[in-house]
Amino acid sequence: MRPDVSTKIASSWIQKFGNALQTADLEKTLSYIHPGGYFRDVLVFSWNNRCLHRHQKIEQYLKGALKTSSIANVELDFQPGLQPEYAPFTEHLPLCAVSAGFKFTCSAGLGRGSFSLVLTDTWEWKALIVMMALVDIKGHEEVRDELALSVQERRKAETDPHVLIIGAGQSGLNIAARFKQMNISMLVVEDNYRVGDNWRKRYPSVVLHSPKKMNSMLYQPYPSNFPVFIPRDEIADWLEQYASAQDLVVWTNSRPLPLPTYDEALKRWTVVIDRGGEHVTLHPVHIIVAAGVLGAPRMPSVGDRELFLGSVLHSSEYKGGKSFAGQRVVVVGAGNTAADICQDLCSHGARAVTMVQRSETWVASRASARALIDQMYPEDVDIDVCDLMTMGRPLALQRKLERKTGVQMMKQEEQTHRGLREAGFKISSRCNFLIHFYEGHGGLDVGCAELIRTGKVKIKQGAQVDRFSTDSVVLTDGSSLEADAVLFATSYENICDTLRPVFGDSTMDRVGPVWGLDAEGELRGCYRPTGHPGLWFAVGDFSQSRISSKQLALQIKAIELGLLE
Secondary structure (H helix, E strand, O other): OOHHHHHHHHHHHHHHHHHHHHOOOHHHHHHOEEEEEEEEEEOOOOOOEEEEEOHHHHHHHHOOHHHHOOOEEEEEEOOOOOOOEEEEOOOOOOOEEEEEEEEEEOOOEEEEEEEEEEEOOOOOEEEEEEEEEEEEEOOOOOOOOOOOOOHHHHHHHHHOOOEEEEOOOHHHHHHHHHHHHOOOOEEEEOOOOOOOHHHHOOOOOOEOOOOOOOOOEOOEOOOOOOOOOOEHHHHHHHHHHHHHHOOOOEEOOEEEOOOOEEEOOOOEEEEEEEEOOEEEEEOOOEEEEOOOOEEEEOOOOOEOHHHOOOEEEEHHHOOOOHHHOOOEEEEEOOOHHHHHHHHHHHHOOOOEEEEEEOOOEEEEEHHHHHHHHHHHOOOOOOHHHHHHHHHOOOHHHHHHHHHHOHHHHHHHOHHHHHHHHHOOOOEOOOOOOOOHHHHOOEEEEOOHHHHHHOOOEEEEEOOOEEEEOOOEEEEOOOOEEEOOEEEEOOOEEEHHHHHHHHHOHHHHOOOOOOOOEOOOOOEOOOOOOOOOOOEEEOOOOHHHHHHHHHHHHHHHHHHHHOOOO
């Protein structure tokens, strides 16, 4: 389809859809959305993020809210990357769509959105997806230019911050940088001695498994000559200089002491911070936990541990394969971390490496994942535009599409999967390139599959470690594996469980689930209300915090302005 035809289709649709929104005509609004369509709202019609599927739910959601939201000035956004384009909706389905971005105003301020139109059986273009997001509150817009803190602002951040952010990893720093540009006073506290130590303490071979553009920090992209997949130490050093370059107020070697209390009348916390041994009392309005979704290491209870003469570690304690040279190592787990460790052990001369795969795992090659991500984050498109279009891909729809395209995706990975199966590795039939990040059912192959195929990494499938002997582990199927060391790559507790000793049961009992997807395909308990006033969670990878930091900042600003309780 020629670009001018795509523009004509998009222009006609947005004019009719915009008029329906502006006149608060719910019936007409629905008529321009496909009966099986998805309507994603981020803070426009309610101070939350919602994704509604099909007319009935969309109608229930917009009834009443459509009129009070005062949508106006709806028009196409011709910024590069948002112009109308006709393209396959997804690689493995014979479905094409006209997609574009648009702008609008609403009662709270300025908004941006996106839509994807498909041709119905009656030859009408209707929206399979509409996404509308608040991007700025009127009169309190995000400052786009450099904004350095004054001496007074820095003093306020260290004595009376509006927001306390716990954790100076990528999430905490992205949020802090966003808040500074939106004039929200905040202080970041970090348990480690240096910003970036949460990466430096991981095993040396760690690299990002997704391309660098997707993992950019706010306002400050990586140098063009950085590796596509950035190694551990470069990430750590980049985060450290980022905190300085963005003029963020960060206390290292600092942590909240048990138990912060919340005053329901004053709507403020009282929290004591251990700052390198000095106790400092603060009274923030909000606390944001940005210490990651992973809590304490989850270490299985295995019998007869005292009999084993070798070393037993959780993957969080693994510092590299050098010390395991010449040893027989059993790695329990089959996700990304387990695969990385097995590969690292082989490269450092371990005598034998065996992976214990307890159930099944979906595996995709890094090349396949990169091809998909490069479509979402092309090098010639501004990252803000890429993020906006990513927001316009509902995860509920993505999950549905990946189920439908499973056969084709399996064919794409056929060579990798065949070698794994022949070695005894069990491949999951759940095809979830993007969704596995939220549901934890798979991993990306960055070289371990070839080691498994050639027998350099052995597979023990369908059993768990039951007990130890002096020089082996005995599995639940009665077999045993000789070992000098056992590494458990068995994940972590949820952060909410780990925080109970810090915040106390009375606080954490009010907090709903954090992480994973809810019934609408939205992220649970992250960057949105948690159930406890003034307590927020900000977790996820670089792109998640970069995108969602704006949503969180807008909610906190709306509370400050009295727009939201």
